[in-house]
Amino acid sequence: MKAVFETPLYPYQRHADQDTDEPQRHHVVIVGAGPVGLALAIDLAQQGIETVLVDDNDGVSLGSRAICFAKRTLEISDRLGVGQQLVDKGVQWHLGKVFCDTRKIYEFNLLAEDGHRRPAFINLQQYYFEMAMLERVRVLQQQGAPLQLRGGNKVAAVLSHHDHVSLQLDTPDGAYALNADWLIACDGATSPIRQALGLDFVGRVFEDNFLIADVVMDADFPVERWFWFDPPFNRGQSALLHKQPDNVWRIDLQLGWDIDRDAEKRPENVIKRLDAMLGSDIKFTLEWVSIYTFQCRRMKNFRHGRVIFAGDSAHQVSPFGARGANSGVQDADNLGWKLKAVINGSAPHDLIDSYDSERVYGADENIRNSTNSTDFITPKSPVSRIFRDAVLDLAEHYPFARPLVNSGRLSMPCVYDHSPLNTPDAMVSGPSRTRPGAPCVDVALCDGYLLQRLGGRFSLLLLNIDSTIALEDIDEAIDQVVLDASLDLTGALSERYLGSDSQAVYLIRPDQHIAARWSTFDPLAIASALQRALAGGSLTCV
Amino acid sequence: MRLILNPNIAQPDQFYGDLLAAHDGLSDAESHAYNARLVLILGNHIGDLEILAHALDAAKLASLKE
Known part of the structure; x- marks a missing residue:
């Protein structure tokens, strides 16, 4: 197959564009x-x-x-x-295990906060x-x-x-x-x-090679993320085992810098490494093998x-x-x-x-974030290795050290705190996580989820407010989403969007990021915030 | 709270002796590892990022003057 x-x-x-005289x-x-x-x-x-x-x-x-x-x-x-x-x-998973040598030093459970549609x-x-x-x-x-x-x-x-x-x-x-x-x-x-x-396109090159193998196997490993520091089957390096759909497992093996890339990629050598990791009694087939080095870098500007x-x-x-x-x-x-x-x-x-x-x-x-993870996984100096190993040793015994273990942090969306599109926060005690610039946080409502009602166009989220904005006051097409406490079964809407206020107005961009918020309804302020969110910084502050 | 740089240990000789004793019989590598663990344990106990930043700075000696 x-x-x-x-x-x-x-x-x-072939497309008609290919047959025209003018582009x-x-x-x-x-x-x-x-x-x-x-x-x-x-x-x-x-x-x-x-x-x-x-x-x-x-x-x-x-x-x-x-x-x-x-x-x-x-x-x-x-x-x-x-x-x-x-x-x-x-595949959804919640449990991650971190091993050092042959010891499991701790495990973590990623049980997400309630009230989100997605894991x-x-x-x-x-x-x-x-x-x-x-x-x-x-x-x-x-x-x-x-x-x-x-x-x-x-x-x-x-x-x-x-x-x-x-x-x-x-x-x-x-x-x-x-x-x-x-x-x-x-x-x-x-x-x-x-x-x-x-x-x-400048940045930092990391002197390391990683072997990635996609392996198809009927193994009864649990659906968990396993990460090893310095395991016996890959001494001095790291390893990762992760489950994908269709019984495909992702295996990452750190190889170090001075290696023969072509030799390492040969199936017989990959299989030898995987046998050492999985045990020779486990039957698997290789779906895909790649060796990569990586860099952390970006263009100075993304628009030219x-x-x-x-x-x-x-x-x-x-x-x-x-x-x-x-x-x-x-x-x-x-x-x-x-x-x-x-x-x-x-x-x-x-x-x-x-x-x-x-x-x-x-x-x-x-x-x-990814540089921090990389520096933890592959320490670049003797002293950074000493601290890394100290964290791992402590993590096995004391909970305080576990958050310091960095085998890759969960990717979180960025909050555009200083965006020129934001209108300064006008909710004095509004929750920090829904401040202007932040992506909207999902909430379970009695008939679905909040994020299902937002996005694609600008939205005005009106919480415990009766008025709606008259459409002639603004130029841009805008959705008005009116919610009151009766939809808020769990209290999460209030906790995530009101804080100690009793009502709120949120202006939300088409990408579900918050552009502005207020604790009172003011059509002029809304129109001006909308104008700012569309002006891209060309609007001068008065 | 600010970083305390005035005497704060009631029995300084006792503490210093305990610190050296903890390293008795350790190889250089073991001592370095021990110190690293100790720094992390103490850092967590302090917890306050501002005080820790001040401590990181103070340990450089050069920038002690304010």
Whole structure:
């Protein structure tokens, strides 16, 4: 049987654009149909923005690659119409165990807070994530969404102009030219577009190699995350065992720096290592093997005129903490509504600059977190190893040291605290977690979940307030979501959104981030906050 | 609360003696590991990030002057 990633899902087809004398111009061209490009394409298609998504390949990614999809990614996927499919297919786990040598030094339970529709995260092969997204693309296309997907289209040249970008695309039928109002480069860490434009990509290289193996086996290991420091089967290094759907297990083995990469990748050598880890009585087959080194780096800016970078093309992190695909999907989430507002003329181009400032801020946070994990897992100096080992030794005996053990932190969404789109917090004692800049926190209501009612457009969340805003007071289409205490069965709505106040008004962006909040209803303040959220920093403070 | 840099241990000789005694018979590597564990235990007991930052700074000696 062919593996799913060997099947062409969007094979090359000749398009009318290839037969015109003049290059055709499109609103948005996205390069790269990975998780980030697909998420953005779906978001734009749902908003009715004309988009062409091109990729030099014609199927899903080879091997499992990204396997941990965090709650925020699932919430975004809900808005994109694929969340349930991902959760149904994915593996959920709560228990993590940390071993040092042969000793289990502690275990942790990731039982999430109540009242969220989605779990803390799921394990799922990247190719399933992409398949779900591709199916969604097909459904949207059948419904008439203005989205084209072109496989076998490889970017050969890119030229950035003042008000558009011109592209040269290679296809099996030869090259053709295309123009785009906006070009979104979701073309991965090696981004040919970034290279073609000669843009910087600086950061820190970690001198280490990791062997990743996807192994198919009918083992009765529990569905848990197991992480080893210095295990007997990989002395002086680390190891990770993680369950994916279809009896596929992800195994990560740290190899160190001075290795023979080709030799390590040979199946007989991989099998020898896995036998040592799993015990020679366990039968398995290798699905995919890869060796990687990694870097933590980002572009100085993610926007360059009409070219915008999203996902790995803009920033790269270590794999510890699942911040690659998850942060890339947040990039797409952040960019989609801004592109729409600019293309539709309801916002100035400065709004796109807020994508740059907000997601650069997010990338720095992710790089910081994943660098911390990396420094813990692979100490870079004798003294950092002494402290690392001290933490592990203490963690076995005393609870206080366990939070210091860092084998990869849960990926959390970024709070855009200093965003130019925020209106200063006007709730004196409002809960910190729902302050302006934060993504909305989910709450179970008596008839569903809060996040199901928000997103896609600007929303006004009115809590225990009778009035609604008159639509003639504002220009932008806005949803008004009126909730009162009777829907708040658990008290979580009040705890997460009211604090000690009895009522509140929240202005929520299309990406479910909070732009402003008040404890009283003031239509003028709302209109002004909405204007600020669309102005992208071009509005001067009075 | 501020970091205490004035005498705060009632029996200084006792504490210092105990500290050295804890290292008796340890190899250099074991002593380094012991010190690291001790720092982490004491750091957790203090808990306050501001005081810890002050302590990290104070231990450099050079930047003691305010």
